[in-house]
Amino acid sequence: MLTTKTLFAMFAMVQLSLVGCSKESSSTGSGSGGTAASATGATGTTGESTPAKATKNLTFALVSHANAGDKFWDVVKNGEEQAGKDLGVKVTYQGSGDPQKQAQLIDVAVSQKVDGLIVSMANPEALRPSIQKAVQAGIPVITINSGAEKSAELGAMTHVGQTEKVAGEAAGARLAKKGLKHVLCIIHEAGNVGLEERCAGAKRTLEGGKVVNLQVSVSDLASATSTIAAKLQSDPSIDGALTLNNAVAGAAVNAIAQANRPTVALATFDVDATILQNISAGKIFFAIDQQPYLQGYLPVTFLNLYRMNGTTVGGGQPVLTGPGFIDKANAELVQKYIQQGAR
Numbered sequence: 271m272l273t274t275k276t277l278f279a280m281f282a283m284v285q286l287s288l289v290g291c292s293k294e295s296s297s298t299g300s301g302s303g304g305t306a307a308s309a310t311g312a313t314g315t316t317g318e319s320t321p322a323k324a325t326k327n328l329t330f331a332l333v334s335h336a337n338a339g340d341k342f343w344d345v346v347k348n349g350e351e352q353a354g355k356d357l358g359v360k361v362t363y364q365g366s367g368d369p370q371k372q373a374q375l376i377d378v379a380v381s382q383k384v385d386g387l388i389v390s391m392a393n394p395e396a397l398r399p400s401i402q403k404a405v406q407a408g409i410p411v412i413t414i415n416s417g418a419e420k421s422a423e424l425g426a427m428t429h430v431g432q433t434e435k436v437a438g439e440a441a442g443a444r445l446a447k448k449g450l451k452h453v454l455c456i457i458h459e460a461g462n463v464g465l466e467e468r469c470a471g472a473k474r475t476l477e478g479g480k481v482v483n484l485q486v487s488v489s490d491l492a493s494a495t496s497t498i499a500a501k502l503q504s505d506p507s508i509d510g511a512l513t514l515n516n517a518v519a520g521a522a523v524n525a526i527a528q529a530n531r532p533t534v535a536l537a538t539f540d541v542d543a544t545i546l547q548n549i550s551a552g553k554i555f556f557a558i559d560q561q562p563y564l565q566g567y568l569p570v571t572f573l574n575l576y577r578m579n580g581t582t583v584g585g586g587q588p589v590l591t592g593p594g595f596i597d598k599a600n601a602e603l604v605q606k607y608i609q610q611g612a613r
Contacts, residue, residue, distance in 0.1 A: 392459065469481060
């Protein structure tokens with residue numbers, strides 16, 4: 271697997287080299303380029319898309335499964351927009367928590383003949399026809415965040431994100447090391463396969479203990495608080511909770527207080543300023559950071575490279591952006607980057 275530091279170093283060097291070549295070509299008036307290698311290989315792309323002769327006037331569209339106002343996806347969008355500025359390409363962002371509406375947004379992007387498509391796949395089957403339509407139209411597709419296991423099958427060039435299986439197992443192992451025996455895994459989006467994989471991973475590594483799933487809705491945090499509190503009050507054997515979203519982590523903090531169960535250890539996926547404050551205050555044990563900024567920045571970079579010279583990344587394997595752990599030891603360091611909208 272490629273590490274984040276390695277990726278940045280590699281792509282910075284490649285981008286600088288290629289930009290230099292592009293400028294040189296322009297100044298000589300050759301106007302050539304576009305002699306790219308085949309972009310098929312193990313990535314599952316169709317190879318029907320011919321790399322462009324230049325990266326000017328390119329438009330890349332990102333369509334996520336998130337509704338407006340989701341802080342996690344705001345950071346993804348920040349990364350996408352910064353990459354667009356850095357590379358001189360146009361980027362767009364749209365999202366919907368309704369899989370059918372997300373599929374429609376993808377269809378619109380395909381009809382507009384965008385130069386590259388970035389898609390999160392919380393519900394891969396609902397998006398399958400639309401993504402395959404994009405691939406068949408010769409539009410390179412990169413999946414991000416959710417859906418790594420289905421990415422190549424649907425014809426995507428690569429996947430950028432953390433694999434939910436690995437992240438869930440890492441969370442379970444750390445909770446086991448703390449000595450927890452009965453953990454609630456709180457799912458906030460019904461049908462999101464990525465969230466279910468996180469809980470399944472935690473179950474595999476919480477040795478000697480058990481993990482029980484609890485369904486709530488991220489769209490109704492007050493209800494989520496009540497549901498979690500009721501569960502904690504009804505079962506005193508629960509000694510831990512794992513939330514899969516930063517907003518729901520806030521609801522869990524309130525639920526633990528409401529249920530008067532201060533010894534319940536809370537861990538979460540995803541990070542924001544409030545999460546860091548709760549980590550520093552000892553209310554959250556740790557947070558898993560999948561670095562959403564990278565999930566916006568890297569796909570634009572990859573698509574741009576593909577359009578410049580047919581470069582593909584990953585070799586059929588996902589490019590990992592996590593999991594990384596944030597706890598009291600490094601919370602202060604991460605805080606300044608969150609204030610900048612980059613974490």
